[in-house]
Amino acid sequence: MSRPSPRTWMLASALLSTWGLSCTPPEEPFPNQDELEVLQSLHTPSPLPPRDPTNKYGDNPAAAALGQRLFNDPSLSSCGDVSCKSCHDGEGRSVDTAVARGCNGTLTGRNPPTVWNAGYSTWFMWDGRADRLWNQALLPLLNPVEMNSNAGHLKARLEADYADEYLAVFEKEIGKETDPDRVLANFGKAIAAYERTLNRHDAPFDQDVRRFLEAAKAGKAEEDPAYLGLKTFVRKGQCSACHKGPMLSDDQFHNIGVKDLSDGQRGVAAAASSMLEWTFNSAGPYSDAPGGVESARLLRLRNDLSQKARELEGAYKTPTLRNVQLTAPYMHTGELKTLEDVIDLYDKGGEPVGNYAGRVSVTVKRLDLTPEEKKALLELLESMTGTAK
Ligand code: HEC
Numbered sequence: 001m002s003r004p005s006p007r008t009w010m011l012a013s014a015l016l017s018t019w020g021l022s023c024t025p026p027e028e029p030f031p032n033q034d035e036l037e038v039l040q041s042l043h044t045p046s047p048l049p050p051r052d053p054t055n056k057y058g059d060n061p062a063a064a065a066l067g068q069r070l071f072n073d074p075s076l077s078s079c080g081d082v083s084c085k086s087c088h089d090g091e092g093r094s095v096d097t098a099v100a101r102g103c104n105g106t107l108t109g110r111n112p113p114t115v116w117n118a119g120y121s122t123w124f125m126w127d128g129r130a131d132r133l134w135n136q137a138l139l140p141l142l143n144p145v146e147m148n149s150n151a152g153h154l155k156a157r158l159e160a161d162y163a164d165e166y167l168a169v170f171e172k173e174i175g176k177e178t179d180p181d182r183v184l185a186n187f188g189k190a191i192a193a194y195e196r197t198l199n200r201h202d203a204p205f206d207q208d209v210r211r212f213l214e215a216a217k218a219g220k221a222e223e224d225p226a227y228l229g230l231k232t233f234v235r236k237g238q239c240s241a242c243h244k245g246p247m248l249s250d251d252q253f254h255n256i257g258v259k260d261l262s263d264g265q266r267g268v269a270a271a272a273s274s275m276l277e278w279t280f281n282s283a284g285p286y287s288d289a290p291g292g293v294e295s296a297r298l299l300r301l302r303n304d305l306s307q308k309a310r311e312l313e314g315a316y317k318t319p320t321l322r323n324v325q326l327t328a329p330y331m332h333t334g335e336l337k338t339l340e341d342v343i344d345l346y347d348k349g350g351e352p353v354g355n356y357a358g359r360v361s362v363t364v365k366r367l368d369l370t371p372e373e374k375k376a377l378l379e380l381l382e383s384m385t386g387t388a389k
């Protein structure tokens, strides 16, 4: 069976509308050229994350080995029993509760995202208050509700247990570090080097997309088992407007109407200004590449804050969908327990106005998915679980 090209289809629907026929025009075959390009963007990520020029130790194996020990060490916390691993462990590298427990049983304000594939992002935390993986690590270390630590305690722990490794990686004796901020930055850089090895992709999803693209080329898209899932993801659901590229994330911030009446409800709109002034940001003195691209990135965000203020109100980072089946519950609040709940939220076009910071979600609209489309979308999300390396 030959399939009409998009051009023929456009012509046909133009004719139909001039004739004023009341029947609906035949649906344009999926994928059209634009959709094909989106599908091609969803390919398997490169095996290792792109280099981070702001961390010169990022791909240093000795730094990664040091980082791995630090990641797992609860003695770095003031209470002595909370490490990064406490909240980023197990198959999903997260916790299975909405929020997590830090020092003295205090609860975090938000759901811990996975640290799988963290090296592929450039913004961190749901509200983007860290702009590189290494500076992100300082936030939980110092946060009173997480590890509640400080530079003095960190330095003492490094001197006691990590002196040789520190010297080998940073070429300076830890005892001779006079700048507490340098000790913090180096801690973050070693942790990031380790996190950059926590990669988990190569999912059944990738094979499905590759096979589907071949089928589409042969004019047999509709016969492929992934047809309905991909069509719903890309066309009717518009998921790929934000969940695109190899990581299934645009690494940007959007308000999708997630219910949140907490103090943190303004998302990036509230967090960005202090990040832009932060000593440890990627354009600051502790970055190994402070100029150029990094300054431009921050400048763009600064401009967005003034020019797109309304869009950034209540906006959070688009999370990767890789391994999403392993990281329930969902959203920055951790309020949605299952992927079915997530699909239902999108289906109704977000929570009703008044339940979240943005007065209207400028990004999502009601979808009215059929039960078949919901099922196909769910199976697609479940197929995104990758292989741990
Ligand atoms: C008490 C629990 C807890 C501890 C301990 C903890 N985290 Fe987290 N982590 C979280 C929460 C909650 C978030 C999300 C916070 C937010 O966005 O406001 C998070 C976010 C992150 C992110 C951002 C991921 C992304 O995609 O934006 C990374 C990376 C991370 N943590 C690494 C670490 C490292 C490294 C440590 C140790 C130095 C650590 N975490 C300690 C709970 C924790």
Ligand code: HEC
Pocket (backbone or CB within 6 Å): 126, 233, 237, 238, 239, 240, 241, 242, 243, 253, 254, 255, 256, 258, 316, 317, 318, 319, 320, 321, 324, 327, 329, 330, 331, 332, 333, 339, 342, 343, 346, 363, 364, 377, 381
């Ligand atoms: C306008 C951009 C946008 C669109 C369109 C979009 N998403 Fe999202 N997605 C996000 C953002 C932003 C979040 C986090 C929101 C929050 O926590 O407030 C998110 C969260 C999620 C999560 C939760 C992941 C986690 O780790 O908590 C899933 C699953 C998800 N989206 C799937 C989908 C599906 C399926 C579609 C299509 C029906 C879709 N998204 C459409 C931006 C988008």
